[in-house]
Amino acid sequence: xxxxxxxxxxxxxARSCSARSKGVCNCTPTYQAWVWSKRDRKKLYKTFPTLAAxxxxxxxxxTAVRRGSLAVQTRVTVEEAAEKWxxxxxxxxxxxxxxxxxKPSLIxxxxxxxxxxxxxxxGGLKLSELxxxxxxxxxxxxxxxGYSGSRVRGAIMPLRVIxxxxxxxxxLLVNPTLNLRLPEAGGTxxxxxxxxxxxxxxxxxxxxxxxxxxxxxxxxxxxxxLRGLRVADVNFPDATVIHVQQSWxxxxxxxxxxxxxxxxxxxxxxxxxxxxxxxxxxTGRAGPDLLFGRTASDPFTSTHVRARALAAWSAAxxxxxxxxxxxxxxxTLHECRHTYVSMMHAAGVPxxxxxxxxxxxxxxxxxxxxxxxxxxGAKDVAELDAFLTGAHAGARTRSEGRNRPx
Numbered sequence: 001x002x003x004x005x006x007x008x009x010x011x012x013x014a015r016s017c018s019a020r021s022k023g024v025c026n027c028t029p030t031y032q033a034w035v036w037s038k039r040d041r042k043k044l045y046k047t048f049p050t051l052a053a054x055x056x057x058x059x060x061x062x063t064a065v066r067r068g069s070l071a072v073q074t075r076v077t078v079e080e081a082a083e084k085w086x087x088x089x090x091x092x093x094x095x096x097x098x099x100x101x102x103k104p105s106l107i108x109x110x111x112x113x114x115x116x117x118x119x120x121x122x123g124g125l126k127l128s129e130l131x132x133x134x135x136x137x138x139x140x141x142x143x144x145x146g147y148s149g150s151r152v153r154g155a156i157m158p159l160r161v162i163x164x165x166x167x168x169x170x171x172l173l174v175n176p177t178l179n180l181r182l183p184e185a186g187g188t189x190x191x192x193x194x195x196x197x198x199x200x201x202x203x204x205x206x207x208x209x210x211x212x213x214x215x216x217x218x219x220x221x222x223x224x225x226l227r228g229l230r231v232a233d234v235n236f237p238d239a240t241v242i243h244v245q246q247s248w249x250x251x252x253x254x255x256x257x258x259x260x261x262x263x264x265x266x267x268x269x270x271x272x273x274x275x276x277x278x279x280x281x282x283t284g285r286a287g288p289d290l291l292f293g294r295t296a297s298d299p300f301t302s303t304h305v306r307a308r309a310l311a312a313w314s315a316a317x318x319x320x321x322x323x324x325x326x327x328x329x330x331x332t333l334h335e336c337r338h339t340y341v342s343m344m345h346a347a348g349v350p351x352x353x354x355x356x357x358x359x360x361x362x363x364x365x366x367x368x369x370x371x372x373x374x375x376x377g378a379k380d381v382a383e384l385d386a387f388l389t390g391a392h393a394g395a396r397t398r399s400e401g402r403n404r405p406x
Contacts, residue, residue: 220340
């Protein structure tokens with residue numbers, strides 16, 4: 001019997017192959033599959049190294065065509081798709097999965113990764129022909145160069161974004177960035193200080209820096225949000241609520257918070273209220289002035305704040321060593337957020353409401369959009385006050401009179 005022909009699949013031989021002259025194949029052929037798209041009025045082609053892969057694609061593609069979810073594949077390269085995404089992201093036309101604009105800092109990070117890692121390696125490939133093996137080879141190369149797991153994952157993130165967008169635009173049928181063998185993230189130092197430790201760390205700082213770090217410890221506010229916090233965002237003179245309404249980017253200036261849930265009301269515990277009041281009196285700022293800025297209109301520089309804190313903790317540790325006390329372990333502003341969440345949870349506040357106060361987009365929320373019960377913030381912060389009573393008061397008393405900037 002004559003062998004049944006594979007419908008919709010064409011065997012492509014090398015030019016030097018004997019099969020072209022009706023001889024025996026002496027090359028490694030490829031297999032070009034096609035389906036007819038009534039919507040596009042043309043055949044849609046794709047080439048594969050094996051017959052099985054060609055058959056599999058043709059079956060999936062035929063279903064996709066009938067559903068109207070497969071169109072003529074784009075001929076643009078990965079580099080061209082990257083440039084288009086960057087242009088649209090900067091203009092606000094390309095949005096995140098939650099429907100918000102990309103933050104300027106994230107666009108800059110993605111742009112750097114695209115230029116340094118993605119484009120040089122696979123920028124010349126057609127996006128529609130990009131395969132998982134190509135992306136995996138890129139991942140393996142970054143690992144071999146000594147990049148950490150977190151850095152490798154971050155480097156391919158813009159490629160994931162571009163491929164996801166291409167699928168949404170019917171330019172890709174299969175996402176080549178899925179099911180990759182990725183190194184463990186690791187390398188992330190995320191600790192939470194105990195109430196006693198937080199109090200001691202805070203007391204060791206110069207008084208000009210204490211309000212900022214206290215707001216990170218007991219308000220859980222992100223570093224960028226601290227940089228953009230205005231005097232008007234705190235309900236002075238009561239100072240019982242912080243309204244987080246903006247963040248700060250070094251290039252773009254004042255920007256929206258990190259996510260939709262980033263704009264929020266944070267109840268202020270008594271231990272923090274004193275620091276906020278002191279900061280306002282000390283600086284004499286009001287209204288739109290930046291509460292923690294190095295000037296009323298210029299935000300603090302994170303590296304300078306960090307350096308001053310490290311110097312203060314180092315000096316405190318020298319004194320503690322003489323008294324045979326255990327040293328203080330330095331902390332970052334981001335880790336202060338972990339401390340805030342940890343202390344709120346230990347104080348008995350439900351995780352769902354902690355997520356609201358901290359501005360988490362989903363980690364602690366049971367619904368996509370939630371609203372706090374009226375008056376609940378005061379009750380929750382009262383629980384935090386009760387939990388902190390004693391630890392902070394003792395450390396603050398010990399620090400009075402010995403911790404003034406020169």
